[in-house]
Amino acid sequence: MTRRSFLKRLATGALGFVTVLFVQSCGKKEEPAAEKPAAPEMTDEEKQEYVFNNCICGKCPSWVECDEKGGFCLVGKSNCIKEKKGCICPDCPVTKKMGLKWGYYCIEGDAKSLMAAEEMSK
Numbered sequence: 001m002t003r004r005s006f007l008k009r010l011a012t013g014a015l016g017f018v019t020v021l022f023v024q025s026c027g028k029k030e031e032p033a034a035e036k037p038a039a040p041e042m043t044d045e046e047k048q049e050y051v052f053n054n055c056i057c058g059k060c061p062s063w064v065e066c067d068e069k070g071g072f073c074l075v076g077k078s079n080c081i082k083e084k085k086g087c088i089c090p091d092c093p094v095t096k097k098m099g100l101k102w103g104y105y106c107i108e109g110d111a112k113s114l115m116a117a118e119e120m121s122k
């Protein structure tokens, strides 16, 4: 074998090897991302329990101590709180979890009514 033909064979072989690698890598099928199971909807009871367990109304400057347990975004207006002295609803985990965007539910009413009122005014 001449030096020239040896180099030619080497080049052809190397090219073939690279081609095989390329074809193999291109042919690899992407594994489809495993579908996450959809978060099961909370029942009304679970929602209520979640809201009461996570409500931070008791730490709010507008809070008035009486026989209420907060969760005004769900249950609506308070019978005891009448003065707006600040609202910490935006810091509440319920706000994030439920995608709420209002506040002062103790005075303005529950989130559902506020959302409906907003829709009506559009």
Ligand code: SF4
Binding pocket: 051, 052, 054, 055, 056, 057, 070, 071, 072, 073, 074, 088, 089, 090, 092, 093, 094, 095, 100, 105
């Ligand atoms: S968003 Fe406000 S009213 Fe609703 S649970 Fe949180 S602190 Fe209480």
Ligand code: SF4
Binding pocket: 056, 057, 058, 060, 061, 062, 063, 072, 073, 081, 086, 087, 088, 089, 103, 104, 105, 106, 107
């Ligand atoms: S709804 Fe807002 S303003 Fe009313 S007590 Fe709860 S955190 Fe305070």
